[in-house]
Amino acid sequence: MIEFRSVTKRFPDGTVAVRDFSLVIPSRRITVLVGSSGSGKTTILRMINRMVDPTSGTIEIDGDDIAGIEPVGLRRGIGYVMQNAGLLPHRRVADNIATVPVLRGVRRKDARARALELMDTVGLDRSLAERYPSQLSGGQQQRVGVARGLAVDPNILLMDEPFGAVDPLVRAELQRELLRLQRDLDKTVVFVTHDIDEALLLGDQIVIFTTGGIVAQAGTPQEILAAPADEFVARFVGADRGKRALHVREQNGRPVVVDSEGRAAGVLVPDDAGLGARAGDGSPADGSAPGGRPEPARDGGAR
Amino acid sequence: MNSWPSAFLWLADPVNWAGPGGIPTRVGEHLLYTLVTLLIGVIIAVPAGLAIGHTGRGRGIAVQASGVLRALPTLGLLLLLALWLGIGFTPPLIVMVALALPPLLAGAYAGMDAVDRQTIDAARSIGMTGWQVLFQVELPLALPLVIGGIRSGCLQVIATWTVAAYLPLGGLGRYIYDGLAVQNYAEMLGASVLVIVLALLADGLFALVQRLVVPRGVLAGRSRDVRTRTPRRSASSTPSTTAG
Numbered sequence: 001m002i003e004f005r006s007v008t009k010r011f012p013d014g015t016v017a018v019r020d021f022s023l024v025i026p027s028r029r030i031t032v033l034v035g036s037s038g039s040g041k042t043t044i045l046r047m048i049n050r051m052v053d054p055t056s057g058t059i060e061i062d063g064d065d066i067a068g069i070e071p072v073g074l075r076r077g078i079g080y081v082m083q084n085a086g087l088l089p090h091r092r093v094a095d096n097i098a099t100v101p102v103l104r105g106v107r108r109k110d111a112r113a114r115a116l117e118l119m120d121t122v123g124l125d126r127s128l129a130e131r132y133p134s135q136l137s138g139g140q141q142q143r144v145g146v147a148r149g150l151a152v153d154p155n156i157l158l159m160d161e162p163f164g165a166v167d168p169l170v171r172a173e174l175q176r177e178l179l180r181l182q183r184d185l186d187k188t189v190v191f192v193t194h195d196i197d198e199a200l201l202l203g204d205q206i207v208i209f210t211t212g213g214i215v216a217q218a219g220t221p222q223e224i225l226a227a228p229a230d231e232f233v234a235r236f237v238g239a240d241r242g243k244r245a246l247h248v249r250e251q252n253g254r255p256v257v258v259d260s261e262g263r264a265a266g267v268l269v270p271d272d273a274g275l276g277a278r279a280g281d282g283s284p285a286d287g288s289a290p291g292g293r294p295e296p297a298r299d300g301g302a303r
Numbered sequence: 304m305n306s307w308p309s310a311f312l313w314l315a316d317p318v319n320w321a322g323p324g325g326i327p328t329r330v331g332e333h334l335l336y337t338l339v340t341l342l343i344g345v346i347i348a349v350p351a352g353l354a355i356g357h358t359g360r361g362r363g364i365a366v367q368a369s370g371v372l373r374a375l376p377t378l379g380l381l382l383l384l385a386l387w388l389g390i391g392f393t394p395p396l397i398v399m400v401a402l403a404l405p406p407l408l409a410g411a412y413a414g415m416d417a418v419d420r421q422t423i424d425a426a427r428s429i430g431m432t433g434w435q436v437l438f439q440v441e442l443p444l445a446l447p448l449v450i451g452g453i454r455s456g457c458l459q460v461i462a463t464w465t466v467a468a469y470l471p472l473g474g475l476g477r478y479i480y481d482g483l484a485v486q487n488y489a490e491m492l493g494a495s496v497l498v499i500v501l502a503l504l505a506d507g508l509f510a511l512v513q514r515l516v517v518p519r520g521v522l523a524g525r526s527r528d529v530r531t532r533t534p535r536r537s538a539s540s541t542p543s544t545t546a547g
């Protein structure tokens with residue numbers, strides 16, 4: 001569990017990136033921080049591994065104030081995945097993944113062997129192990145980034161717009177992979193994005209920011225879609241329009257869900273069939289969605 | 304008057320290749336002077352340049368200091384120091400080091416500058432210490448440009464050490480000043496040719512080293528990029544100076 005207690009971050013130039021921010025990030029869940037640029041979400045993420053130190057307030061991980069933890073050691077215990085993967089261009093894929101374990105004193109040979117296992121975990125072919133990052137596609141690089149983040153088997157995984165720079169098809173694939181990984185690995189994931197669709201798809205908990213690290217609303221995707229706290233949130237999630245403003249129509253005696261333009265989005269079935277209320281990913285909610293996400297298992301276990 | 308044939312005759316004359324004042328000795332002296340100069344220059348400028356690049360501080364001072372050093376008139380400074388410190392190896396050495404510092408410094412911090420900030424940020428985020436970032440990330444990636452700075456400094460130093468023979472000192476400049484005194488243009492021109500050959504050889508050597516130190520992963524990426532610049536050119540363009 002990560003807890004922010006009235007955290008404020010004021011940069012030397014006077015800008016306040018985060019103002020009196022409090023939040024509990026539950027363990028073994030995906031918490032998504034979402035907002036437009038300048039909203040302070042990345043600053044908040046970077047405060048968890050002390051890449052940024054708060055001006056005031058405290059941050060605790062499992063009850064320990066991280067201000068008392070030496071930053072380098074803290075960072076080595078927390079997985080970090082960033083946009084464009086942030087791989088070391090002069091190291092091979094396996095060495096990139098093995099970087100942190102080697103820093104922590106694991107023998108290079110063992111770390112590389114473990115790196116190969118991690119490549120399996122994130123769906124990378126082992127034949128890529130001796131390639132350099134520049135020889136991989138954007139999606140593959142991002143998988144290497146995730147593997148590196150998992151290399152020390154951390155409890156916490158920080159992801160800073162990790163899928164922001166890959167094309168939409170690859171992004172959708174990586175998002176599905178992340179959900180699959182999370183089901184297997186049960187990490188505490190803190191995920192930053194500006195894409196509300198991504199937030200609704202991935203988040204167990206979503207925190208929506210206005211500017212300056214002010215929270216507009218925090219809650220589950222269902223709560224936010226069901227009751228946007230204010231007009232800003234409503235506009236941000238697009239609850240008032242398009243594919244999220246869904247209506248129920250009777251068709252041959254069955255309730256069919258249609259979007260604001262009348263296109264069919266799915267059918268309504270009783271809840272025990274395991275379909276959640278989320279239509280955020282825009283896929284037909286009939287359970288046969290291509291590459292269907294593991295919604296039933298997740299929702300059953302999460303709340 | 305065409306001195307070229309006589310210059311090559313001078314170069315070909317075995318008499319000039321023998322003895323304590325012979326061409327091999329002078330070339331050896333010239334190389335030794337250059338090596339000592341570069342060594343001192345590298346010890347001063349490269350750590351400074353790396354520190355500036357790593358911390359991002361002191362860049363303004365470095366640029367200004369480089370400017371001042373570049374503006375110094377070499378011969379004037381040489382005479383001034385010779386009058387002050389007396390005749391010997393030290394005055395020209397100081398002058399040559401001063402001459403070598405700007406390109407070395409520029410190469411070092413340009414190299415550090417060229418390292419992607421995101422890569423450095425990622426390295427810190429996963430838990431590298433400042434030193435680990437410097438030695439495992441920044442230095443390997445900056446090395447081609449650092450070597451480029453040394454390369455450009457080396458050219459200048461080889462060319463300018465000839466001036467030091469103005470004081471009674473060895474090196475290839477000896478022939479030029481001695482030749483001038485007795486109007487032996489063949490000797491002067493021959494020695495100039497030797498300086499040029501030496502400079503070209505040193506430049507070629509550094510070009511080779513520069514290629515060798517480009518990390519393979521970076522080269523691998525480059526082959527897929529649009530080939531607007533060759534590794535060699537991109538490495539030497541930034542710290543280039545008014546090389547002699």
